Structures are given as C-alpha cells and as structure tokens.
Amino acid sequence: MSEKPPIPAEAKSTGPPAMPPNRPRKAPELPAFERRNWLIHLHYIRREYDRCKILIKEQLAESSDMCEYAYYVQALIKRQEGSIQEALELFQTCALLNSGNANNLKQVARCLFLLARHKAAIDVYHEAAKLNDSDWEILHNIGVCHMYMQNFTKAKESLEQALTIRKNDLSYIMLAKIYLMEKNVDKALDVLNDALKISPENIEILTTLGLLYLRVGDYHKSFEHLGNSMTFDSSNVKAILASGSMMQQHQDFDVALSKYRIASDKHPESPALWNNIGMCFFGKKKFVAAISCLKRASYFAPFEWKILHNLGLVHLTMEQYASAFHFLSAAINFKPKYGPLFSLLAVALSNLNDNDNAIEAYKQAIKYDSNNLFTQLNYAIFLYKIDDKRGAANAFKAAEALRDSMDASKISRDVLDTFKTFGAILQTGQSYKKSEPPVQNQEPARPQHPIRQTIQSPAPDLPTPPSHPVGEQPPSYDMVMKQSVLDSRKDVMEKRGRQGALPPI
C-alpha cells in the first residue's frame, strides 16, 4: 500500500480496459462502481440536475447498470420533477440492487405515499422497519399514512412511538392535527405545548397554538402566542390575520390596519384579509372604503358566505336595503340554516315593506337561533309596527324570558333601555310614538362565541360604537339597530347600527 510516486504511467484508466489481449499479466484496474457517487451527490445538493443526469448516465453505463446510488439520485430527481411513478420504479430497482438498505424501502414507500396508495406504503414501511426498527422517520410516516386513511387510533399510536424515539416538531404537529380532526382541542393544545418545549421558535406551532387558544376563547394566551410568532417572523400572514381580528374586537382598528398592510403586501389576494380590512373601515365608519374592500374580498371568494353577510350588514347600515337584500339572500343560499342571516334579512325586508316575507324571515331566524335576544326583540317591535299587537306582546314576552335567562352583565344598557321603553309602549298602546325616545344604537354584548371560519381566515367581529341617532320613526329605527347589533354578536362579521349621514369616502 505504499508504492512510490503517484501519477504512474500504468493505466489506471477511467474508461473500459484497452489492454492488448496478448499481455494478460497486466490486467487493467477495474474502477469501483461508486467512483463518482460523491460528484453526483455534490451536484444533486446544488440542484444542478442536468449535470447530475449526465453523470448518472455515464456511471450507469460504466457499471453496467449496477450502481445503486446513481439510480437513487436519478429517482430523487424524477420525484422532484413530478414523475412519481418513474421514481417509484427506480427506487424499486435500488431496493433490488441492495435489499439490505432500509433507505431504499423508505423511498419506495414515500413514492407510494405521494401516489396516495397509503395502504401499500404502510406495508413497505413495515418491511423497512424490519431492517431498522428504531427509525423515527418510518414510524412517523406510518402514522401519517394511517391518518390519511382515517385510522386515527393507529395513527396516534405510531406517532407517539415515533416521539419516544426522537422528539420532533413534525410528529407533534401531525399528532395535534389528528386530535383536531377528532375535535379534541384540549389534547391538541397539550401536544402543541409539548412541541413548543423542544422547538420554542417554531412559527407554525406558535401560530397554531394561538389560533387554538382563540378557538377555546382564551384570548390572553392566544394573543401571547400569536405575538411570539410575529416576533420571529413579523410577516407571518396567518398570525397577522388572527391577531388583527382580535385587535378589531377590541376596536383597535388602526393597529389592526397597520398589521394588515404587511399581510396585504404578501398575500394581496386573500379574501379573509380584505374582509377584515373592510370590517376595520366599517368600524372606523368609512363605509365606502369598507364596501370597496368587502367587494374585493367577495370577488376573490364569491362563495364565502361570511363576506356576503358583512356586505349585507354594511349595506343595511347604509340604508341600501335593496342591495342588502341581495347580499343576504346570496349568503343564505350558501349557509341556509344560520339564524342571524335570516334575522338581518328580516330587517332588510321590513324596510322594503315586504311584511309577509319579513315575518317568515323572523320565524326562520328564531327557529335556527332561538337564543338571540335581538332577534326576539326586533320581532316584537316589528309586529307592533304592523299592528299585530297580540303577536308583539307574545314575542316581547319571549324576549323578556330570554333576557332573564341571560347573564345581566352581558347585556348592554341600550338593549335594556329598549326593553323598558318598548315594554311601556306595549302597555300604554298607541302612545308609543310620542313617548318613545329615539333609541340609540346599542352596543352589543361582547361576542361570546366568535366563530372563526377557518384557521387561516379568522374574520373579526367587531362591535361598533353607537352612532348618532336619527329620529323620525323611532320604532323602525330600533329595529334596525338592534338587528344589526345582533348580527354582530354572531359571527364573524360586523354589526352595527345605522347611521344618518353619508360617510366620508
């Protein structure tokens, strides 16, 4: 092993032997098949695939198709280029050439997984596990396959096993996902909190935790996690949307807007973002801007009922009842069993003098959402207004019962005032017109269950400050206001009273 100087004249040729047959003593050296694996690898990790392919071709020709690594890299490249079936076949060739390498089997399984053949993938992973039984990756992937096959128990089992081998963010995230699919939010929170211990800067975990806390109503923790995730990545759109919607709830519209500016730079076509921006403007009483933004949101997501709901609400506020009717009925087409939509529709219809349909709408609203104080109260006022005094009295009784069953501190004073005045009117009969003071738009109770639609697009529901009243026809006003109020509480969107003057553009 220690010959003298290198660069000897003897042929250590790289190509095939070119020895004359009459001198058999000096056999040419046979180069190892793996001779250029390192070069293929170096080009592969730089994504210089063209160069790689040439090298692979040469090396396969030189080794008469026996070079495992060349096939392996070729398969990796094919897979990245999207020809998964071809990659699968190449990996299978690798597994044939070297059946003792668990990696080859793992790659075969991965291809099967990408081809959505989860069952076959699990089988191959089990094969691979026989060669290497303490591999975190195998167990993790088996878990993910089970998850896609909706086999949650088994999925959790193997993910937890994977975690005992090695703590890894990915396994935690998948585990949390499964618990979420099972609607087990508490367990998911536990898992993610564990994950945070090993990877405190993982933005995805932080954001997901923030959104989950938001869902269970723990605003404080939610905001903390979202804030953390934004310190690590100040332009994380998910976190911006979620925390922005919380700021909107606290009527911090300017701060929310400044955050949304970052998001709009990154995702200029996000419907949830424009919806939230629109509702910020609504909160600031810039109604024309609000309508512009909401219409853009609706353009990006024409089938999103929440945006249509918000559009309906803004138009109601603008006293554009005919337009409001269209947006609301469109929303109802997408979300047919949601009380607050009918409640809003009823207000629109009553303003369009379509009393029969308004009554129907109120009935639907109460049917789907019987605990809505505003709907009940508005219904009573509406019935009174169309001279159905008996119906009004009944509806009012129902509203009172509802009010008494609720936590008094959560009902705003305006609503209680309206109860008082309207109760008095009902008893004295006709005199109401004079006696009743114009009711202010009421502040809705703090939303109890803000409904967030999806993780990515939390829509805000923001309460708006009372607007100045306009006072000609008190009863009808009330109605609208209340109405609007109630919707706000519900979901996402906004509610708001109406407003007299045209807003600034």
Add this chain to the structure above:
Amino acid sequence: MAEITSREESKGYQDYEGNKKWLNAHYDPLASLYTFSQCIALSDINADGENKLIIADLGTGTYDMKLKVYRGTSLMSENAIIDLPTGVVTFYMDLTEPRTPAIAVASGSFIYIYKNLRPYFKFTLPSLPIDEKEESAWIQAKDDLIDVSVLREILDGLRSKGVILTVRSMKFLRLPPHELSTFVTLHKNSPLKMQTVVTCLETLKKSHSEDDAISCLVLGTEHLAIYILDPEAFTILTKIDIPAVPVFLSVNGLYDVDYRIVVACRNGAVYSLKRGSEVKKPVFQLSAQPVGLQRIGKNIVVACMDQTLQCYSTKGNKLWLIRMPADILTMEAMEDKQKGFKGVLVGIENHEVHVYRDKYLVNVIKTEDAVTGIKFGKFGREDSTLVMTTKGGSLLIKMLKRTAKFEEKDATTSSGPPASQQQKLNVPKKTKLFVDQTLRERNNCVVMHQQFQHDLYRIRLEAARNYAESLNKSLNPISTNPQEPLKLSVHVNGIGPMFKLIVQLQNTSLNSPSVGLFLTFHFDSSLYSVEKTLIPVPFLVPGLNYTFESYVECKSDKGISDTIKAYLCRRSSSTPIITGIINMPVSESIIVS
C-alpha cells in the same frame, strides 16, 4: 464568453453597498475552473512567506483534471491528476526545515501527496473484506480447477444471497457468455480487490496546536468509514465506522489529546465522533440533505438543500434557522483573527454571497455568476482574502478592506416592523357615480326592490315557458329522448348571396345505430332558396361524425336575414327528433357589388 459582454454591468456590482467592504484583487472570467470549496486550499507551499492558491480542477469532468497553483494573479504551475479530485488539503507532515507543507489530493481510492509541487507519495485505501467463498472461487478459477460457467454459477448464487461482491465479479456476471473466458484469463492473475472511494478529506493536528504543527489526514469513504492517517508513516491510526456515507467533515482538537469530528452524511444525519467512542445515534437529523457544514465555536452551522441555514449546539439542540432567498450552493467558514471575526460565507444561487455572524446577515456580496467554491484566508501576504470560483468557471479574488466593519445587526432582517407596514393599502376607489347611485337606492329602495322582484319572476316565467316549448317541439340540438341518442350541429360558410350549410350529425350512443332518418330545412321561401330541401340520412354508426352539406341562396338584396331551422325527422313521425336553429348572416352581396 458571456462574462466579457457583462463587463459593463459589473460596474453596477461594484457600486453595490455590500461590495464596498471588499477590494477587487483579481477577476478572471476565463479561468474555466470546475471545482468546489473542498478542492480549494491556501497555503505557503514554498515556504517563502507567501501563500499560494491551490485549486484541484475537475477539468471536463472526465479528463483534463489538473492541480493548479496560483501565485498572486498568475498561474504558477499545473500538474495533471489521473482521476477526479475529491478534496485538497495542505498539511505539515514532518519537522524538516524549511517548513514546507505538503499537498494532499484525494482522488478515487487514493491520496496523492505532493511536496514542493512534486509527486511524493501515493496512499491507497485498504481493500475492504472480500467474501471468502468469492475469493476461493476466483482462486480455483485461476488454477483452472473450475471453468467459467461454474464460476459464474457460484458468483450468481452468492449475489442472490445478498453478498456484496467485488467489482470484478459484478462485471463478470454482466458479461455475455462468449466474453466470459477472455475476461477470466485477463484478470485471474491479479489479486482480487474491493476498493472504496474517498468522499471527503480534512486535517487534524497531531499533538500540537500551532499553525505549523504536524497534522493527520482525516478522510471519509463511500463504504461508511472514517480513517485517520499518520502523516509520517501513512499508516491508519484509527478507523471509525459510521452508519451513513460521510460528505462533509469538520474537525477540532488534537489527535493525541482529544478531538471531535462532526460528520454530515448523505442521509441528512449529522454524527459526532470522539476519541475512542462508537457512533450509533446521530446528534441531529436534518430535514433536507446538507450542502455544507462548519463548526463555529461551539455551534454547528449546516446549510441545507431546502434553502435554510441551521445552527445546532453540539448536543443537537436547534438554536436557529434562517431561510435563504435561493438555493445554497456552498458554505465556508470565515475567520479574521485581527478583527476577531468568526462567521460563515454562504454562496447562493441568486449570484450573492452572504456573510453571517451568528444568525445575523452582516454583508452581502453580489457577483456576476453563482459562486460554487469559496475559500477565505491568507493569500499572498494579505490575511483576509476571499477566493471564489463560479458556476461558469471564473475566478474572483477579493480582499477585505482594513477599514471594513461588520455591524452586529443588519438593517434588512431582524427587529423593527417590515417595510411593508409603511406602505399604503391599495383600497379600490369609488367614483362619484357610485355615491349617486347609493343615494338613489337609499331614496327609492322599496320601488327598486319590487320592480326587481317583479322582473325576476317574469324572467323565470319566460325561461320556463321557452324551455317547455323547446322540449315539446324538440327544438334542441341534442336529443332528450334516450331512444334517439343524437347530436346535431350546423355551421354556415360563405358571405352571400350563396351560403353553404354544413350539418354534422353524431349518434352518441354506445352501440345502438340509427336508421331511417332524414334531414330537412324550414325557411322563409321568399328570402331563401335551399338547394337540397331533403337529405336522406344513411345508417348512423355510433360515435362517428357525419357531415351533410347544402347550398342556400339569399334572394333578398335588402340586407335582411332570417333563421333557418334544420330538422332531423323520422319517416313515421311528424315531430322532429332534434332541431338546429341557424341564425343566417346578412348577405354581403350588396356591399360587394
């Protein structure tokens, strides 16, 4: 070459903020170097106090491999290398004066040592253990105890049992039958060998840590082992088996005292080897394959294929992760002792080289091509020199200005809100008309709503009526009757007064042909005359398109037009099966004449 034409642009690069910290020492766009960071070294190989640049050039990738030595800006020497060079290091192998470092070039399964730029020694990696049965089979073949077909059977049997065979046996098994015996006669007399290939090469100081102390060579092989070689006798001091193929090494410490070798492997795992310990579990596993590995102080910095730069503690805890704007091509350590600066240089695909201190980007150098090889160190007499080679083969040498300072934090990343927070929101504007319409709706909403509902009902009624009528009269071009699965389409060609009607008929069923049909046209005879008013339709084979044609003449010159209806009828029935309605174009004969 493209580089020459881009000279003018290069002025733009010089003005670039980050480049101002560097002096351009040399730029050779035509150096045509094909090399990597591993194949670049800076060392005082002539012991004259001036560091030379040593580059192992892969040539074309198959031939023309060279060991090039630059002194200043000129090429000082070139030595041919037989096989592709994997790595180049320089090290002191003895204590003789003057202290001249040797160059080690790893290539294939050999390490070539050069001293004073002369070939000095060739080290061959030891052969891997060969399966006994295979070996005895070849010995028997050599002594002519067995013939080629028996040899082939034995080897084939071994292979199917999963035994790893030598290259010779594998080649033998792939040969066509008539070449077997020539192959055996050619090779049987040389000893059977199983060679491995070097994948990475580093140095490790032996017993003293001075700059010119004697160093051992550390090398990783394709067959899952790390060897440490004695620099004087070239014997193997230590062999450590690792679970995956090593690709990047980072070595610290002294061989005789204590050392630590951090190894990044092809499977994305990073292992840490210590004196006298075995390797089982990786220190950490990466999410993508590593592109570079460096130890900076106590931390391990790894560049990955997924455009990230990650930092781990020696215990394997992830400390930070930075995303890069493009693919990382190479990474190298940068240490400036005078300034006390330690960082990493990262060459990325978008023609930039980033300098990171910890996780802070402190400098960005723009280049004209993507940098694939980087080395930082003393070149000539200048301590802080940056040598870069690019994808296109050019060579760049830059020197750090003595006044240059790297701020702790840069302005572009970290702290402070992103710039986009200051931008104005692109809220769509609304016109005055919009406001007017809003006012109008506000005043007349009840009327608008009622009118709308009224019209909506009417339009629904109208639609329903027309639909019912077309069903009754079979006015639709696709049959609704499952018994008659037919489709009809009509085109009009021509500008008038003569038009050509082209009727296409298709039987859309799978296997029930239609028979006994005919086509006829209904038209205003005062306006049009149709050449063939009745076209008998032959047997319609399912799936095929049948085309029928008829000329139509427009008799009016008043520039009016009408519709023509094409009926497909059955002889027995008076209602058509399907109808095609043709809106005839206006005859352009008037204009023409």
